[in-house]
Amino acid sequence: MKRTARRFLWLAAPLALAAPVLAAVAQNGSPPGAPPGGNPLELKYSTPNAAHGAQLSASVCQSCHGPGGVSTNPEVPRLAGQVPGYVRFQLAAFRAKLRPSPVMQRVAASLTDQDMADLAAYFSAQAIGPAWNTTDAALRARGEALFMGGDPARGAIACAICHGASGRGEDHLGVASITNQSPTYALAVLHEYKNTPSFGGIPQPEAMRIVVKPLGEDDLRALVAYLSSMTR
Template structure:
């Protein structure tokens, strides 16, 4: 049960815009660590230093996520171009062991609040990686239609409503960039949202779950094919 709760929390938390936890992560600025026994997701940092983030990325992140956060492994997420709010929250969730992943939990355990802010600033400034090649043009076209227009007949809302036509997300709303995301990783995340039992009325992740509910496996594969190859 605890593992299930943790898996669902990472999906809900970065998009729970009304939650005090997200406000603490995205708005705190004083250069001091969180107090003992305080909110484990609260980050306190000074002005982010992207140059320091680049050094951290080269030594800590590059092996899995690729140079400048451009992963070439379909199973590892691309971090290049990701909105900083999303990156900060995910690293905080890994560090607090609220998002499952032994590897990422271990990596994040060595990061300070300032390190997390610096990494987020660095990755957000990097160009989104090139499109992944897809061999099924029809599948991609189906995904493009779902992403841009949804499917009103099945009450499926277009992904572009929140993520934007370009898929680049909205930083101040905590909406992730999905443009040219790694295909296997994208499909895995879509499965997690679709299979979640519910988010207790939290609008954004609940919207993801509702949007995906009427979609079948072929639809999810189509969305992953399009998301991973949006921009040439």
């Protein structure tokens, strides 16, 4: 997998990280950063404790992602309301240095498997936060039409098919919540999908690449105008 295929952000599906891990297992016997015979993405934990997750969030997450995971920085993703399996997987990927970000790698290195599960339980239970301001009603309406119905003539699949009509994702499928993410952050993620040549056939991110490929810049801006303000 080319380097560009690894430079995805929070909205990318977890399976995109599984490919280099599985390849490393096949070639080297264990994934990068794992103890002998271990898998750094396989977490072992007991029943998640959201109260402990709240304490951890206040001490290690809040300064960047905001209280309760409701980021007000347009370049930092919101974690509030994110599906728990997605949060756990991404933290494990940061800790294993399979996902780039010096800051997040340092943060994740300080977390145990149980800490990650507790944080995921906490964030998933938080309200997603207010919509971002959208002043162009026509652009938002166009984005809603693409989100809900896609554009069959161009082979663009409706976002709602995977992310749901509410945009809240599907935990058992590893599909992230994208509701009320900032337009700046969401547009950056869509650009990464569009500019990545291939995800090697890995289903979820490859589906995103295929969906985004026929869409132009105006389409992408319309989509983020809608998803950043879905719940108003």
